[in-house]
Amino acid sequence: SDCTVIVSGLACRYKFVRESRRQILSLHFAGDIPDLDGLALPKADQGVCALTPVTVASISHAHLRGLAAAHPTFAEALTRQAMVDGSILGEWIANVGRRFAVERVAHLICESFTRMRALGLADADSFDLPMTQADMGDATGLSNVHVNRTMTALKKSGVLAVTRRSHRILDWARLRDHADFNPAYLHLLPAA
Amino acid sequence: SDCTVIVSGLACRYKFVRESRRQILSLHFAGDIPDLDGLALPKADQGVCALTPVTVASISHAHLRGLAAAHPTFAEALTRQAMVDGSILGEWIANVGRRFAVERVAHLICESFTRMRALGLADADSFDLPMTQADMGDATGLSNVHVNRTMTALKKSGVLAVTRRSHRILDWARLRDHADFNPAYLHLLPAA
DNA sequence: CGCCCCTTTGATATTAATCAAGAACTGTGG
């Protein structure tokens, strides 16, 4: 009966298929509330876990509901966030359903970079994506091995350089093109 | 600035990847509001279309907001529905990302049957799923050809009989098992 | 009847998974 707010670090929601295959459903950065749906749905059907060490805060559902009742703007922000989450989930379905491996991985990188940049967590051209390649596989529906080969290909093609999970974007236009990435679905507010 | 309520027929949300590959994101039956997110998000980034002839009703956002303000129970139902939608999207990501073709197709059938049954649109053991196999492919991230082979396999294995898009469930337990289907994510209210 | 759309089937090509092993890195304790 509490919601979790990510304060720092990287978390994700996931589901298991047949107790063995993990699929990551969404990534959550500072400010996100991965289990917001717990407010309206009694029993959770998806897991939340940390991909890096994470610091979190808790807000009771009661408290959250109180805030929403007292401040309509807050309630609106909450539902808006829920809708954005849904929009991102939709893009992920398209990503795993209809994109090739290179496109999927590139898309994951584009999305992470764009979101982190919007949060001030990324530099103009480089950022830390602190997940393992196995995690990236679980996010894109690929095997860890294939993620590795795909990353190698992206590096060779010169759009990206990676050292110790720090990613440097060498050619954003081409990376975006590899990924078929259009940030509209993130519904970021026009550059503040 | 209107929301659409499905009154009858089958609709879906979808996205295109590179203008050529379609991915269906969700199915919508009578009572659903496929574009509810338009309430909080100004520009839609996903399409809605009919898979069968559909009758719809329109409600203006203003009206909807008025109803929500006047009747907290209604507002709650709305957000609850949005959360359930999100939960279903999550299961679809897992379906497309981590399941084999048979599992995906079987899962689509299990979900459709369960949802239609909950709405009184399906018989105890048979129902109409009025989408083409190409549509099923777009919903599961498979080619129409492979959907066909998979359906053939399901029919041969004796869990299902299909005539003219009318599906008869011959062995629900086994079908559910083929699909790795657990209806928890649908958050249906305990049998009324 | 004829046409169009959908389904079915076969042959082949492509994509990505799996298996296996070795290299590089991370952090740990001596």
Added chain:
DNA sequence: CCACAGTTCTTGATTAATATCAAAGGGGCG
């Protein structure tokens, strides 16, 4: 500082899953 143990990354060889291409049947409908 170094040896080490445990991950993670990388690479190769092989297999499995699914796409694509092509063409032939069916069914409904004007």
